[in-house]
Amino acid sequence: GQSLEQPSExxxxxxxxxxxxxxYQTSGFYGLSWYQQHDxxxxxxxxxxxxxxxxxTGRFSSFLSRSDSYGYLLLQELQMxxxxxxxxxxxxxxxxxxxxxxxxxxxxxxxx
Amino acid sequence: DGGITQSxxxxxxKEGQNVTLSCEQNLNHDAMYWYRQDPGQGLRLIYxxxxxxDFQKGDIAEGYSVSREKKESFPLTVTSAxxxxxxxxxxxxSMLQGNYGYTFGSGTRLTVV
Numbered sequence: 726g727q728s729l730e731q732p733s734e735x736x737x738x739x740x741x742x743x744x745x746x747x748x749y750q751t752s753g754f755y756g757l758s759w760y761q762q763h764d765x766x767x768x769x770x771x772x773x774x775x776x777x778x779x780x781x782t783g784r785f786s787s788f789l790s791r792s793d794s795y796g797y798l799l800l801q802e803l804q805m806x807x808x809x810x811x812x813x814x815x816x817x818x819x820x821x822x823x824x825x826x827x828x829x830x831x832x833x834x835x836x837x
Numbered sequence: 838d839g840g841i842t843q844s845x846x847x848x849x850x851k852e853g854q855n856v857t858l859s860c861e862q863n864l865n866h867d868a869m870y871w872y873r874q875d876p877g878q879g880l881r882l883i884y885x886x887x888x889x890x891d892f893q894k895g896d897i898a899e900g901y902s903v904s905r906e907k908k909e910s911f912p913l914t915v916t917s918a919x920x921x922x923x924x925x926x927x928x929x930x931s932m933l934q935g936n937y938g939y940t941f942g943s944g945t946r947l948t949v950v
Contacts, residue, residue, distance in 0.1 A: 756937055765946075767927065768880070770938035812879060816937065824870070825939070829879035 727751040729828035731813055736834040737803055745798045745831045747813035756816035757789050757796045758825070763809045771798070771811075800833075808835045839864045843928050843942035849950050850915070850922065858913045858945045860928035869911035870929045870939070873897060880927065886911055887933060915947060923949050 728750045737743035747757065756775045760768040774780055774789035774796060786799040800807055810830040817826070841862040850856045862869065868887045872880040882895030886905040900919025905911050911930075915922045925946050929939040 758937060760939075765925075765944075767941040767943045768929075768939075769941070773937040775937075824868075824882065824885060827880040832877075 727815070727817065727826055729813060729815055729826065731811075731828045731831045733829070734832045734834065736836065737800075738836050739803055739805060741803050742799065742801045743803060743833065745800075745811050745813075745833070747796045747798075747828060749794050749796075749813070749815045751815055751817045751826075753818035754791065754794070754815060755818060757787075758814045758816070759787055759798045760812045760814065760827075761809050762812065762830070768812060803835050805835055805837070808833060841928055841930055841940055841942035843926075843945050845945060846943065848945055848947045850947060851950060853917045855914055855916050856947065858915070858926055858928075858947070860911045860913065860942055861909055862911075862928075862930045862940070862942075863909060864930055864940060865908075866930035866940070867908070867933045868931045869905065870931075871895075871901070871903065871911070871913045872927045872929065874925045874927060874944075883913065883926075922947055 731747045758773040759771040762768040772787035774787050779788045784801045789796045810832045812830045813828045814825045844859045870885040871883040881897050883901050884895055884903040886892035889908055892903050892905050902914045925944050927944050928942040931939045
């Protein structure tokens with residue numbers, strides 16, 4: 726079967742750095758992506774990693790280690806507006822029609 | 838600007854009623870998806886479609902139906918057979934190749950009264 730694990734909640738302080746981890750178990754893996762969702766809003770696409778290493782986009786970076794079946798989202802210089810839920814999602818050829826599977830999400834709380 | 842439009846934003850359904858949620862996209866995306874999200878939960882796939890006039894069941898299709906008569910449109914009907922329909926419904930679309938991001942609509946919050 727397939728599984729994705731990410732913490733249900735993370736708390737950090739404004740201006741700090743936070744890392745949200747995601748471990749996955751699947752065969753036919755070919756990519757990991759991250760989405761942000763504010764309360765009552767639509768998920769928005771943040772990043773996609775197909776190869777090992779770190780991808781940086783402004784204050785957000787995403788990392789993938791295929792050998793460890795592990796990835797993380799790194800948020801720097803946290804702002805209050807970053808308070809949201811963050812979902813990792815796996816792309817796998819094991820999924821019929823290559824559709825993605827979402828994790829249950831990590832709720833990020835930011836303290837002033 | 839291109840995007841996905843879901844309507845209505847809020848919908849109230851009486852017991853035993855069928856209701857239809859609208860989803861329209863002008864991104865020229867091939868694939869469209871319907872997800873259900875319950876409080877504090879992730880996204881569960883209801884139905885998806887990769888081409889016009891074809892669609893596939895997701896993980897929780899029972900009590901739901903869809904159609905894909907046009908590339909731009911993928912309406913979802915919540916039937917009376919769905920016993921616990923109160924949830925947040927999200928529509929998404931994507932290209933089939935070369936773009937790995939899903940674009941989501943702003944969602945419809947369905948409540949049974």
